[in-house]
Amino acid sequence: MDAYANFINGTITLFSDPMGILIFFGGVVGGMLFGAIPGVSMLTLAAILLPFTAHLSAEHGIMLFSVIYCTGVYGGAITAILFNIPGAPENAPTAFDGYPMTKNGEAGRAVGAAVMCSAIGGTVAAVIMMLATAPIANWAISAFGPPEIFALVFFGLAVAATVGAKTLWKGWLSILVGLLIAVVGMDPVGGIERYDFNMPYLLAGIHFIPTILGFFAVSEIFIQAEKKATGSFKAPKISVDFPSVAELLAHKVAVIRSIVIGFFCGVLPGIGATLAAFMGYNEAVRWSKDKSQFGKGKLEGVISSETANNAATGAAMIPLLALGLPGGALTAMMVGVFQMHDMEPGPLVFLNSPDLVWVVFSAMFFANLSILLVGYLETKTIINLLRIPFQFLAPLILLLATVGAYAVRGLVIDVLVMFIAGAAGFFLRRSGYSLAGIVLGLILGKIGEQTFAQAMQMLHFEWLGFLDRPVASVLIAAAFLTILSSIYSAFFKKHTQ
Amino acid sequence: MRRNKFLMTAGSMLAATMFSASSAYAACATDGLPGTMAKPGGFPERSLAMIVPYGPAGGSGQVAQAMAQAVTELTGVSINRDHKPGGSGTVGMTAYLAMPTDGYTVLEHIDDASSAHALDSGRPNPAEDLIPLVISQITFSQIYIRTNEDRFTDWDSFVSWVKAQDGKATIANVSKEGSMERINMKYLTDSTGMKIQQISFDKGAPRYGALAGGQVDALFEQPGDVRKFLDSGTFRPILTLLHSRPGVFADVPSLKDAGFDFEPLLRFRGFYVHKDAPADRVEWLQWAFQKGFCEPSYQAFNEKKYMNLIESYRDTAGGKELITGTIAQYRQVYKELGLEVK
Numbered sequence: 001m002d003a004y005a006n007f008i009n010g011t012i013t014l015f016s017d018p019m020g021i022l023i024f025f026g027g028v029v030g031g032m033l034f035g036a037i038p039g040v041s042m043l044t045l046a047a048i049l050l051p052f053t054a055h056l057s058a059e060h061g062i063m064l065f066s067v068i069y070c071t072g073v074y075g076g077a078i079t080a081i082l083f084n085i086p087g088a089p090e091n092a093p094t095a096f097d098g099y100p101m102t103k104n105g106e107a108g109r110a111v112g113a114a115v116m117c118s119a120i121g122g123t124v125a126a127v128i129m130m131l132a133t134a135p136i137a138n139w140a141i142s143a144f145g146p147p148e149i150f151a152l153v154f155f156g157l158a159v160a161a162t163v164g165a166k167t168l169w170k171g172w173l174s175i176l177v178g179l180l181i182a183v184v185g186m187d188p189v190g191g192i193e194r195y196d197f198n199m200p201y202l203l204a205g206i207h208f209i210p211t212i213l214g215f216f217a218v219s220e221i222f223i224q225a226e227k228k229a230t231g232s233f234k235a236p237k238i239s240v241d242f243p244s245v246a247e248l249l250a251h252k253v254a255v256i257r258s259i260v261i262g263f264f265c266g267v268l269p270g271i272g273a274t275l276a277a278f279m280g281y282n283e284a285v286r287w288s289k290d291k292s293q294f295g296k297g298k299l300e301g302v303i304s305s306e307t308a309n310n311a312a313t314g315a316a317m318i319p320l321l322a323l324g325l326p327g328g329a330l331t332a333m334m335v336g337v338f339q340m341h342d343m344e345p346g347p348l349v350f351l352n353s354p355d356l357v358w359v360v361f362s363a364m365f366f367a368n369l370s371i372l373l374v375g376y377l378e379t380k381t382i383i384n385l386l387r388i389p390f391q392f393l394a395p396l397i398l399l400l401a402t403v404g405a406y407a408v409r410g411l412v413i414d415v416l417v418m419f420i421a422g423a424a425g426f427f428l429r430r431s432g433y434s435l436a437g438i439v440l441g442l443i444l445g446k447i448g449e450q451t452f453a454q455a456m457q458m459l460h461f462e463w464l465g466f467l468d469r470p471v472a473s474v475l476i477a478a479a480f481l482t483i484l485s486s487i488y489s490a491f492f493k494k495h496t497q
Numbered sequence: 498m499r500r501n502k503f504l505m506t507a508g509s510m511l512a513a514t515m516f517s518a519s520s521a522y523a524a525c526a527t528d529g530l531p532g533t534m535a536k537p538g539g540f541p542e543r544s545l546a547m548i549v550p551y552g553p554a555g556g557s558g559q560v561a562q563a564m565a566q567a568v569t570e571l572t573g574v575s576i577n578r579d580h581k582p583g584g585s586g587t588v589g590m591t592a593y594l595a596m597p598t599d600g601y602t603v604l605e606h607i608d609d610a611s612s613a614h615a616l617d618s619g620r621p622n623p624a625e626d627l628i629p630l631v632i633s634q635i636t637f638s639q640i641y642i643r644t645n646e647d648r649f650t651d652w653d654s655f656v657s658w659v660k661a662q663d664g665k666a667t668i669a670n671v672s673k674e675g676s677m678e679r680i681n682m683k684y685l686t687d688s689t690g691m692k693i694q695q696i697s698f699d700k701g702a703p704r705y706g707a708l709a710g711g712q713v714d715a716l717f718e719q720p721g722d723v724r725k726f727l728d729s730g731t732f733r734p735i736l737t738l739l740h741s742r743p744g745v746f747a748d749v750p751s752l753k754d755a756g757f758d759f760e761p762l763l764r765f766r767g768f769y770v771h772k773d774a775p776a777d778r779v780e781w782l783q784w785a786f787q788k789g790f791c792e793p794s795y796q797a798f799n800e801k802k803y804m805n806l807i808e809s810y811r812d813t814a815g816g817k818e819l820i821t822g823t824i825a826q827y828r829q830v831y832k833e834l835g836l837e838v839k
Contacts, residue, residue: 047553051562141710146696186584189697191673193584200591204583323709324725325702329552332702336559339801344725410581411588450699457696458667458712 003130007365010358014063014366023060024363027067028370032378034068035075035087037400042072042088044407046333058341059356063363065334069313070367072330073273074118074375077306078382081110083397085217085404089443090273090309092212093281096436097294097301099220104297105237107383112242113299114306115375117255121307122368124259125266125314130361134350136315137322140267146454147466149268151475153448156275158479159282160440161486162291166432168490174434178441179448181206188450201413208442210405210414214421215428215435217401221394222426228390236386242376243299251303254284262308266315273312275447278440280308286482295436310371314364320345321357525791526810534784537777544575546602547768550589552582555701556722560634560766560798561605567792568785576603585609585673590621598771600778603630603786607766608677611820615827616675617839622824623769628779629816630786632767634799635809638681639734639749640668641716641723643708652735652750655715656689664692667713669704671697677762678717680830681738684759708732719764720746721802743806762826767816787812 014020034045046068053061076087081098094114101110128136144152157175165171184195185205196202227233248255258280265276284304285294294301319325324346326332338345343353350357385393405418425435455472459465466472547565551557558580565576581589586609596602606623613620621627642655649655659666671678682695696713698704701722708716709731716723716732726732737746738761740753752761768786770779789795790810799805811819831838 050553051566138710141706141712143710145707145710145712186587188699191585191676200584200587203585204581204588319702319706323706323731324729325706325709332555333553336553336562339559344728346725346729346731409583409588410579411583411592450697454696454698457694460665460694 006354006358007130007362010355010360010362011366013059013355013359014362020060020063020359023056023064024067024366025370027064027363028071028367028374031068031071031367032075032371032374035072036078036378036382037087041076041404042068043329043333045072046330050333050336053337054340058338058343058353059359061337061341062334062356063360065330065337066317066360066364067367069316069330069334070122070310070364071371071374073309073313074114074122074306074371077114077118077302078111078379081114081302082107082383082386083217083393084220085397085401086212089209089212090277090312091305092216092274092439093277093305093436094302094309095216096281096305097296097298099216100295100297101299101302102236102386106297106299107236107386108241108379109243109247109299110302111379111383112376113248113302115371115379116243116248117258117303117307118310118375119368119371120255120310121259121262122310122313122371123365125263125311126361126365126368128263129314129318129364133318134322136267137318137325140319141323141325143471144268145469146451146458147469147472148475150448150451150455151466151472151479153444153451155475155479155482156279156282156444157441157448158482158486159286160278160437160444161483162285165434165437168486170431170433171437174437175441177433178438178443179445180441181211181438182442182445182449188446189453199413201411204409204411205446206417206442207408207414208439209408210418211421211442212439213401213405214418214423215425215439217397218418218422219425219429219435221398222422223429224390225394233390235390247299248303251300253287254300254304255307257283257287258304258307259311262311263315265308266312267318273309273316274443276312277305277309278443280304282440310368314368317360317364321349321360322346525796526808527787527791527812530784530788532788534781537775537781540775540778540781541574541601543601544577546596547576547578547605548589548593548596548602549578549580549605550582550586550593551580551607553578553580556634556802557605557607557766559802563795563798564605564633564768564786564789567789567795570792570794571789572785574785585613587613587620594621594626594771596771598773600770600774600782602771603782604769605766606769608762608764608823609673611823612675612677612827615824615838616831616836619839622820624817624820624824626772627769628772628774628783629811629813629820630768630770630779630783631790631813632765632811632816632819633786633790633795633809634764634766634802634804635807635811635819636719636721636764636802636804637743637761637807638678638717638719638738638764639746640685640736640738641708641718641726641732641734642714643711644730644733648714649735652755655735656691659691659693659714660689664694666691666715667694667696668715668717669698669707669713670695670717671699671704673699675827675831675834675836677764680827681761682717683830683834684757684761685736685738688757688759705732719803720806721804724801724803739807745803745806760826762823765811765819765823767811783813 030045031042035042076091077094080086080091080095084095084099086092086095098110161171161175165174186203261280262276281304284300285291316331320331326335405414549561561578569575581592593604610623614622649658707713734749737749737751739751742751770782
């Protein structure tokens, strides 16, 4: 009841102030636009706006960033679906099925599903956030230490091996390639320099954003260019038909599952929306009766990924507000906004500035809802970009992808990585290996290596120590069961064919 | 014997630090510098660039933003920050050294650059290959526990408890071997004879979450980075790694109180320009950055970050002295640790 009254008060405060309304809608539109333009992202917008928030009130500054966070995560889905260019890493799994849907003439259905599921995932997470921020935050940091996070990563990798590759073995090889790439650079535990070949820039490691841009956007340009040259190119059909409500209801289990996964990943400091999207997608594949359709344009793939990543946005605010622990780059910038106003996120915010907290909660709730309206209008116009002839669109995409790769860290090596990944992707996509698996190996490899090393230090280098921790035990057992069942399926399938 | 002599030298440096701290509040360190300075040959005619070898949200990103703002307020010259994270600052340093040496690009860096050179003399020496414009943040470390901790309540009971765990106790720390944090922890464990497992976290949030969530027993950190947890009563310090007690932490024992005679390593952040930059431009940059330290906005920032508890300011000469002393101290410890010093 208190939460309800606080929510109403927060809403009244938010919408009774013209400046607040202006900033709210500015954040909604800005987040979507920057999320949707390849090469820039919501982080770019946030970095540009950060110094200016000093001139806003604390409520307006923090509310603006939280709104950008909600809508920016959605915005990146549009380019992932239309052009195979994820606007942000958390939209990468959306491209796995979203782009094939575009090629199948179902761009409208894919974008429509992304609009609705982003709104649903984000809104539900915002409600949970309002109801139980403090207890959830305390539970998350108590129940999930490095051993549990490593076990979660291990489980994620076990599931990922079954995604996107022609055979299980190629799936595992794809994952292992990703893990191998992840060890380039300085190791996260002792600072040991590895595989740098005396090139200092390699010490920073191979970043997954240029890899994603190369694997998905650049290799796609190469493939389409080849088709153009050989006369087999077909322009994607334009469709603005949204999925029906009945169609979405048919995927209610996937939506609920992804909300749980997204919320769960988002609430863990340092994990966030990217892992949430991949885990949401992986679980959709794992529980599907027809796994073979994933990667070929299955609506459930888009639904699972987009629901999970937006659910993670609300969840990521929980450790930030309740404990002062940012879960990712944008929430870390929010700490900067707090500090500009002589505040620190954490338990004292709830005591000292409850009005601010509830304005932010209300803003996030309505920002997620507004994805429905603004996203609908935006989608109807942006899909028309597909009408641009390939010979004009391809150089534009390459240019934007190049800018996007460079913008991550300001390093030319990231652009080279993108083009190398593009060339590799061109060949790997024909050979039955999973580009998604490589990307996931790269992303999870970095988290997994670090948490594994931390876990071993915590467990005093005793492997069996994992078994003393119930959550870690369950996740590791689930991972082994997944591996065994996939091996059994592969073996059984081979011998019955 | 040789170590004792070295420690006395380092000790006198630190004593100077503490002494100058006491006068820092009366007047800002650069109040003696002229309020304005003519631009040499029109320099700078355009914006400056600042390479920051770490992300925008961390300590380096924040101090870079605060100093850039202060210099802009003072001179009207804007500074574009270019973050190049990775490799514990190696990537940013490499990128900086590849830039033209015309004075238009400056570098933010921390004591990691000194420890990197101490371990491998092939790496740039911040006191010789670069010119420190100003060292604008110097701080010390502390050991923290949860406020609701009931297994131990102070430093003495903590040490007793750790010893009773026979190596099973844990403390969250940063990851890199040979870092300031690891060296200071080595001093502490050598001095007390306690065995404690250090858990490597390279990012702040998971490190602080590990202590708040009970995943580890203690935390090694600098007070400015955990101020919000101190203000909210979530963490409390049980040992200050200085020989005297800063006023804010008057009830926390210092090294001297705990009976230790080692000289702790300090964390410092500063701004540099390439040694080959034109001398007149360097002089203008020194003025702008040293004067920027005393701008009200920068002073407020340092105060908020607990960077006013000991003297945080060093000019070029003081910066070189600090860096050179730090490198020597790191080398000494690396040799004792058996690390290969190139």
